Amino acid sequence: MSKLNGETFNIEANNIEKLTELFPEINTDGKIDFDKLKQILGNYVDDADERYKFTWNGKGEALRLSQTPSMGTLRPAKEEGESKNWDDTQNLYIEGDNLEVLKLLQKSYFNKVKMIYIDPPYNTGGDFVYKDNFKDNIQNYKKVTGQVDGEGNATTTNREYSGRYHTDWLNMMYPRLRLARNLLTDDGVIFISIDDNESHNLKRVCDEVFGESNFITQITTLCNPRGRSQDKYFATNHEYIFIYSKTELPKGALSVLKEESQIQKEYPEVDNQNRRYRLIELRNTHIEFGKHNRPNLFFPIYYDPEFNKMSMENKKDYIPIYPIWNDGFEGCWTWDREKVVNDLEHLEVRMVSGSWKVYRKNYAEGSVKMLKTIFADNLYYTDKGQKVISELFDTRFKIFESPKSVSLIKQLIQTRCGKNDIILDFFAGSSSSAHATIELNAEDNGNHKYIMVQLPEETDKKSEAYKAGYENIAEIGKERIRRAGEKVKDELKEKYENASNEERKEMKHPDDLDIGFKVFKLDSSNIKAWNPGKYENIQGAIDDALTPYVPGRTEEDVVYELMLKMGLDLTYSVEEFDVNDKVIYSIGYGFLMICLADEIDVSVAEKMTEIKEANDQQEFRAIFRDEGFITDTDKTNVKETLRSAGLAEESFITL
Numbered sequence: 242m243s244k245l246n247g248e249t250f251n252i253e254a255n256n257i258e259k260l261t262e263l264f265p266e267i268n269t270d271g272k273i274d275f276d277k278l279k280q281i282l283g284n285y286v287d288d289a290d291e292r293y294k295f296t297w298n299g300k301g302e303a304l305r306l307s308q309t310p311s312m313g314t315l316r317p318a319k320e321e322g323e324s325k326n327w328d329d330t331q332n333l334y335i336e337g338d339n340l341e342v343l344k345l346l347q348k349s350y351f352n353k354v355k356m357i358y359i360d361p362p363y364n365t366g367g368d369f370v371y372k373d374n375f376k377d378n379i380q381n382y383k384k385v386t387g388q389v390d391g392e393g394n395a396t397t398t399n400r401e402y403s404g405r406y407h408t409d410w411l412n413m414m415y416p417r418l419r420l421a422r423n424l425l426t427d428d429g430v431i432f433i434s435i436d437d438n439e440s441h442n443l444k445r446v447c448d449e450v451f452g453e454s455n456f457i458t459q460i461t462t463l464c465n466p467r468g469r470s471q472d473k474y475f476a477t478n479h480e481y482i483f484i485y486s487k488t489e490l491p492k493g494a495l496s497v498l499k500e501e502s503q504i505q506k507e508y509p510e511v512d513n514q515n516r517r518y519r520l521i522e523l524r525n526t527h528i529e530f531g532k533h534n535r536p537n538l539f540f541p542i543y544y545d546p547e548f549n550k551m552s553m554e555n556k557k558d559y560i561p562i563y564p565i566w567n568d569g570f571e572g573c574w575t576w577d578r579e580k581v582v583n584d585l586e587h588l589e590v591r592m593v594s595g596s597w598k599v600y601r602k603n604y605a606e607g608s609v610k611m612l613k614t615i616f617a618d619n620l621y622y623t624d625k626g627q628k629v630i631s632e633l634f635d636t637r638f639k640i641f642e643s644p645k646s647v648s649l650i651k652q653l654i655q656t657r658c659g660k661n662d663i664i665l666d667f668f669a670g671s672s673s674s675a676h677a678t679i680e681l682n683a684e685d686n687g688n689h690k691y692i693m694v695q696l697p698e699e700t701d702k703k704s705e706a707y708k709a710g711y712e713n714i715a716e717i718g719k720e721r722i723r724r725a726g727e728k729v730k731d732e733l734k735e736k737y738e739n740a741s742n743e744e745r746k747e748m749k750h751p752d753d754l755d756i757g758f759k760v761f762k763l764d765s766s767n768i769k770a771w772n773p774g775k776y777e778n779i780q781g782a783i784d785d786a787l788t789p790y791v792p793g794r795t796e797e798d799v800v801y802e803l804m805l806k807m808g809l810d811l812t813y814s815v816e817e818f819d820v821n822d823k824v825i826y827s828i829g830y831g832f833l834m835i836c837l838a839d840e841i842d843v844s845v846a847e848k849m850t851e852i853k854e855a856n857d858q859q860e861f862r863a864i865f866r867d868e869g870f871i872t873d874t875d876k877t878n879v880k881e882t883l884r885s886a887g888l889a890e891e892s893f894i895t896l
């Protein structure tokens with residue numbers, strides 16, 4: 242049996258575990274013997290006082306902040322007006338401070354995200370919302386978002402008030418980037434938009450977090466061709482995107498597929514299976530290679546012009562073709578005899594300028610192009626992003642300042658993602674990344690899923706957004722996805738209806754396009770015992786024992802909190818089963834079963850066994866409240882029944 246505590250994934254403990262795995266001798270009673278570690282690492286330890294390093298005021302504290310587990314949780318907001326298509330969607334929209342949210346996602350999404358795109362505040366003065374309160378982030382977050390009374394803790398940081406603006410920005414970014422890296426798959430990539438205010442600091446902090454050798458490139462995007470007239474010396478018309486991978490990637494790992502029109506131009510031939518290809522001469526066209534130095538590549542390929550057939554044998558009516566140049570020079574093929582024999586069907590013979598030539602078919606499939614480091618396409622301009630939102634919200638006014646171009650984010654996703662990856666944006670703003678993901682899925686029949694994280698930052702009361710009824714940016718972000726999803730689906734429907742049967746085979750059916758999202762909101766833990774600062778008096782402790790949850794929280798809130806603690810994907814299905822008025826929640830088709838009711842008896846265990854069997858689950862876990870059992874005998878009976886259904890000792894879990 243195991244007992245759950247309120248902490249999320251403990252990053253420090255995980256690091257110690259990893260070190261101990263490598264060097265068991267440095268762990269003494271759970272603590273690391275640093276001197277011993279230094280001895281093991283020998284000459285590779287750099288402990289000189291003066292060395293190349295990047296540091297700033299508060300870095301140590303920011304590092305600690307990224308390591309302390311969160312005591313908060315994410316509460317589902319299933320209702321209409323918040324989530325869309327709750328039961329069918331694989332997408333997540335999370336409202337809350339991204340530091341806490343990233344911590345909460347550590348277990349469920351560790352090593353699962355293929356692509357992160359972020360467009361953090363550029364630190365242009367007053368553009369980031371509040372300082373992380375090292376002591377209690379959830380409380381601080383609630384004050385800032387107006388959820389509890391406070392003494393006006395909206396500590397807007399800008400250069401007028403604070404001489405520490407670079408430091409503050411770094412303290413904000415450093416822990417978030419560290420946490421974000423954990424979520425990337427080993428072959429995952431992060432893209433970060435930034436301008437000149439912090440690009441130098443971003444580069445250095447990313448070099449530290451991701452490793453210099455994982456720096457892929459710094460793209461310059463032409464974002465505003467007219468330039469910023471308010472600038473002092475030059476009218477800036479560009480910004481940057483920094484790209485880092487989690488581990489070193491092979492050459493070409495960030496290429497994109499060529500566009501159809503380009504493919505048609507470059508691959509003019511079409512075979513009987515409708516595949517595009519081009520012909521490349523099989524003869525080696527480098528003058529320095531020939532029969533004289535590559536004798537094994539000089540041999541005849543026989544051809545029957547009447548029936549357009551090739552052979553490696555000299556048959557009747559077949560003519561020999563040699564790799565001979567027009568001037569008589571005896572050249573050579575690029576393939577050896579064995580390859581020609583095996584791949585004869587990929588060769589073609591044509592008569593060119595009076596002589597027979599052998600060609601190999603080079604297919605367009607997987608044809609990729611390498612991107613250049615300057616993005617100057619007008620589709621990527623910022624005003625394109627603005628136009629998309631104005632159209633969606635049917636307004637001439639700016640509902641959101643500087644949304645990114647959807648085409649730009651689509652292009653970035655395409656450089657690294659296949660068709661079925663998780664895309665994360667934890668500075669989501671107006672949700673351009675969600676919009677890009679939906680469009681891409683509609684275009685290439687993909688099934689990418691997104692996770693958007695956005696602080697419910699209040700909109701200015703004088704802003705157009707506020708006047709239009711959007712009190713915070715999360716409201717704008719969610720509404721944008723609702724509208725964008727419907728629009729993309731309508732367009733896809735029209736395209737589908739006009740497509741031929743053959744074309745439809747390659748297309749996404751409009752009903753299969755996921756335009757929904759599940760909304761979760763950051764909050765303190767639902768379980769009183771896991772909330773810090775309690776039991777100030779006896780009565781409080783008694784009340785806690787009687788009502789285990791924070792007032793206003795539901796069993797479903799607790800179920801999702803437990804899913805996070807157990808490291809389960811928040812989009813897993815959650816089904817409810819009723820046994821004598823007690824609810825069993827079955828998560829991921831019986832993978833995890835939770836019953837938080839009182840007076841639990843064997844009937845609950847029997848139902849759980851039934852669910853497990855109906856879903857053919859080999860392994861499963863069961864969670865109950867300790868107080869859910871009236872007697873120890875009930876608990877033992879439930880446990881025994883589940884054990885005979887195959888439940889492992891440590892998978893019987895109590896709160």
Ligand SMILES: C[S@@+](CC[C@H](N)C(=O)[O-])C[C@H]1O[C@@H](n2cnc3c(N)ncnc32)[C@H](O)[C@@H]1O
Nearest residue numbers: 338339360644645668669670671673695696698
């Ligand atoms: C530059 S905007 C992103 C714009 C976005 N790329 C778009 O196209 O709409 C940065 C966003 O990050 C949000 N933000 C700032 N600090 C945050 C935090 N600690 N947690 C979550 N979101 C935050 C801001 O509210 C703002 O909406």
